[in-house]
Amino acid sequence: MIYKKKLEKVIKSSKSNLVVGLDTDINKIPLCFLKYKNPILAFNKKIIDSTVENCAGYKLNLAFYEAAGVRGLEALEETVKYIQADRMKICDAKRGDIGNTAELYAVAYFDKLDFDAITLSPYMGYDSISPFLKRKNKLAYILIRTSNPGADDFQKLKSGKKFLYEIIAEKSLKWSKEQIGFVVGANHTKEIRKYTSKNENIPLLIPGIGAQGNDLKNLLNSVGNNSFLINASRSVIYAGDRMDKENIFFKKVQQTGFFLNKSIEEIA
Amino acid sequence: MIYKKKLEKVIKSSKSNLVVGLDTDINKIPLCFLKYKNPILAFNKKIIDSTVENCAGYKLNLAFYEAAGVRGLEALEETVKYIQADRMKICDAKRGDIGNTAELYAVAYFDKLDFDAITLSPYMGYDSISPFLKRKNKLAYILIRTSNPGADDFQKLKSGKKFLYEIIAEKSLKWSKEQIGFVVGANHTKEIRKYTSKNENIPLLIPGIGAQGNDLKNLLNSVGNNSFLINASRSVIYAGDRMDKENIFFKKVQQTGFFLNKSIEEIA
Numbered sequence: 001m002i003y004k005k006k007l008e009k010v011i012k013s014s015k016s017n018l019v020v021g022l023d024t025d026i027n028k029i030p031l032c033f034l035k036y037k038n039p040i041l042a043f044n045k046k047i048i049d050s051t052v053e054n055c056a057g058y059k060l061n062l063a064f065y066e067a068a069g070v071r072g073l074e075a076l077e078e079t080v081k082y083i084q085a086d087r088m089k090i091c092d093a094k095r096g097d098i099g100n101t102a103e104l105y106a107v108a109y110f111d112k113l114d115f116d117a118i119t120l121s122p123y124m125g126y127d128s129i130s131p132f133l134k135r136k137n138k139l140a141y142i143l144i145r146t147s148n149p150g151a152d153d154f155q156k157l158k159s160g161k162k163f164l165y166e167i168i169a170e171k172s173l174k175w176s177k178e179q180i181g182f183v184v185g186a187n188h189t190k191e192i193r194k195y196t197s198k199n200e201n202i203p204l205l206i207p208g209i210g211a212q213g214n215d216l217k218n219l220l221n222s223v224g225n226n227s228f229l230i231n232a233s234r235s236v237i238y239a240g241d242r243m244d245k246e247n248i249f250f251k252k253v254q255q256t257g258f259f260l261n262k263s264i265e266e267i268a
Numbered sequence: 269m270i271y272k273k274k275l276e277k278v279i280k281s282s283k284s285n286l287v288v289g290l291d292t293d294i295n296k297i298p299l300c301f302l303k304y305k306n307p308i309l310a311f312n313k314k315i316i317d318s319t320v321e322n323c324a325g326y327k328l329n330l331a332f333y334e335a336a337g338v339r340g341l342e343a344l345e346e347t348v349k350y351i352q353a354d355r356m357k358i359c360d361a362k363r364g365d366i367g368n369t370a371e372l373y374a375v376a377y378f379d380k381l382d383f384d385a386i387t388l389s390p391y392m393g394y395d396s397i398s399p400f401l402k403r404k405n406k407l408a409y410i411l412i413r414t415s416n417p418g419a420d421d422f423q424k425l426k427s428g429k430k431f432l433y434e435i436i437a438e439k440s441l442k443w444s445k446e447q448i449g450f451v452v453g454a455n456h457t458k459e460i461r462k463y464t465s466k467n468e469n470i471p472l473l474i475p476g477i478g479a480q481g482n483d484l485k486n487l488l489n490s491v492g493n494n495s496f497l498i499n500a501s502r503s504v505i506y507a508g509d510r511m512d513k514e515n516i517f518f519k520k521v522q523q524t525g526f527f528l529n530k531s532i533e534e535i536a
Contacts, residue, residue: 025372063369067376073341096389097362098416101331104293108335121364121389123411125418143391148366150393154436159425164432168422 002178003116003139007203007227010056010086017268018055018261019090021207021233022047022079023064030249031242040068040075045082046246047237050254054261057088057116059205059231080113088229089115090205094143096121102131110138117141119183119205122168126175133179139203140180142172145192147185147208169195173202181205186215186230189222196224204228209235220267232260270446271384271407275471275495278324278354285536286323286529287358289475289501290315290347291332298517299510308336308343313350314514315505318522322529325356325384327473327499348381356497357383358473362411364389370399378406385409387451387473390436394443401447407471408448410440413460415453415476437463441470449473454483454498457490464492472496477503488535500528 001009011017022044026034029043036042048058060079065072083089091109095102095118109115110132117139120129132140144165145155155165162170169192172180181203184192195202204226209216219230239256240249269277279285290312294302297311304310316326328347333340351357359377363370363386377383378400385407388397400408412433413423423433430438437460440448449471452460463470472494477484487498507524508517 023369061365061369063363063365063372063376067372067380069345069380070338070341073338077337094365094389094392095331095362096364096391097329097331098414101291101329104331104335108331108337112335112337121362121391123364123389123391123422124362124414124416125421125423127416127418129418146366146392148392148395150395150397153393153439154391154432155393157425157427157432157435159427159432164422164425164427167425171421 002137004178004201004203004227006086006116006137007088010088011227013086014053014056015265016054016056016261017228017230017264018257019057019059019088019205019229019231020047020051020055020236020257021059021061021092021231022237023061023233024075024237025064026068028238028242030240030244030246032246038071038075040065040072041078044075044079046250047253048079048082050250051236051257052084052087054257055087056229057090058083059090059092059233061092061233077113080115088117090141090229091115091118094119094121096124096128098124099127099131102128106131106134110135117181119143122172129172129175133176136179138179141183141203141205142168142180144169144182145184145188147187151185151188165191173200183207186219189219193222193224196222196226202226205231207231216263217267220264230264236260270405272446272469272471272495274354274384274405275356278356279495281354282321282324283533284322284324284529285496285498285532286525287325287327287356287473287497287499288315288319288323288504288525289327289329289360289499290505291329291501292343292505293332294336296506296510298508298512298514300514306339306343308333308340309346312343312347314518315521316347316350318518319504319525320352320355322525323355324497325358326351327358327360327501329360329501345381348383356385358409358497359383359386362387362389364392364396366392367395367399370396374399374402378403385449387411390440397440397443401444404447406447409451409471409473410436410448412437412450413452413456415455419453419456433459441468451475454487457487461490461492464490464494470494473499475499484531485535488532498532504528
């Protein structure tokens with residue numbers, strides 16, 4: 001199934017535009033999980049169990065798994081397998097490298113780990129992105145407008161009448177209509193209205209609500225009819241307290257996911 | 269020891285500006301290595317033994333290790349430990365993410381794996397780079413002008429009177445004088461002469477000779493007195509034939525490294 005079809009289908013069936021970010025940090029998970037052989041994996045499985053009914057998928061930021069060495073890599077592999085087949089599996093990698101290297105990343109994250117999509121940094125241009133467009137059922141979310149404080153350093157440089165991020169958005173849509181999505185911080189969604197309002201259905205991946213804080217209502221006014229996914233990581237997966245007992249911790253996670261998803265649904 | 273000092277010292281003591289890129293691919297190493305428990309690691313160790321006298325250090329492109337799963341990660345960790353302490357250890361990661369994630373990458377590659385330097389993509393701005401500047405003995409090589417075909421897609425956009433890559437070069441030098449270096453493709457070194465000729469000693473990491481092909485003489489005319497490292501990967505580590513016996517394969521690697529290093533030294 002092509003990516004956009006799977007995305008539309010799961011948004012409909014789950015009644016959710018939420019993706020839960022599994023930014024799992026061994027120093028933040030409940031203490032009672034440290035007894036497990038692989039605490040990161042055990043925690044992720046419980047998070048998935050607690051949130052799957054209120055989300056459309058999961059985003060795994062590779063940094064958290066790389067920082068945990070071999071155990072992190074095992075957790076990454078097993079977590080991806082554990083996610084339900086109809087849910088979106090997004091690899092937050094922000095990679096960008098020359099063609100032969102990009103191809104290797106595509107093999108690693110699309111073929112071996114079976115992620116549905118990957119986030120990519122556009123600075124190196126077409127041949128750093130194109131290897132990720134060869135598989136018809138996969139999608140590349142290009143960093144367009146990020147949510148962090150340094151985002152304006154280069155993304156808002158003007159070249160001619162356009163900002164750098166606009167030039168990247170337009171050029172990347174020329175590379176592929178079907179397999180390109182945008183990463184747009186929740187604080188910057190207004191800026192991309194000119195693309196979203198054209199109703200081309202560009203998949204949007206939107207971080208920056210929750211721990212990074214931003215207004216959900218403004219955000220949803222800007223996404224139009226595009227198949228957007230809103231990411232929340234820390235605000236959901238660490239909704240409990242480190243000292244909580246397991247069942248109490250995940251009750252809080254479950255409720256946070258439920259209410260966050262409900263508020264997105266109600267406003268949308 | 270701060271990075272620039274270590275770099276100057278090893279370039280002098282090894283009489284070399286060459287870094288060997290350990291882009292190790294299980295599908296390209298000599299067949300006789302497939303008998304080892306971890307063929308990638310076994311191959312890397314032999315490459316290091318065969319080249320250490322003719323190079324200033326090693327660059328490991330993480331994609332090759334990520335593509336090999338847990339075995340790849342083990343090979344990465346053990347290879348970094350195996351490299352002689354006085355040689356440069358460069359992590360070719362091209363990362364770029366928000367602050368808390370960047371900090372995790374810094375922990376993973378600077379603290380746990382003890383790389384001396386990392387390559388970074390600048391698109392997300394200051395807070396995606398600054399976590400890598402906190403350790404005084406480490407350096408961040410920022411992607412400025414890359415050697416790939418798509419490099420011009422965005423790097424040569426003009427904003428005001430300057431190209432995007434020039435704005436990034438100038439801004440990143442403001443972030444740190446001591447801990448910023450530039451990645452500049454061998455085909456683009458002329459373009460950065462205005463920085464290199466100022467004699468500020470900006471460490472340069474230069475890919476794009478060897479398999480990517482480029483003129484060494486033109487290149488060396490452009491680097492000035494800056495502490496440059498020229499990277500060669502495939503042309504050195506796959507100098508032998510897959511069917512070669514072990515000793516013949518590494519004799520070819522050793523000779524290729526020797527002659528490449530000699531030609532750099534003679535022209536420099």
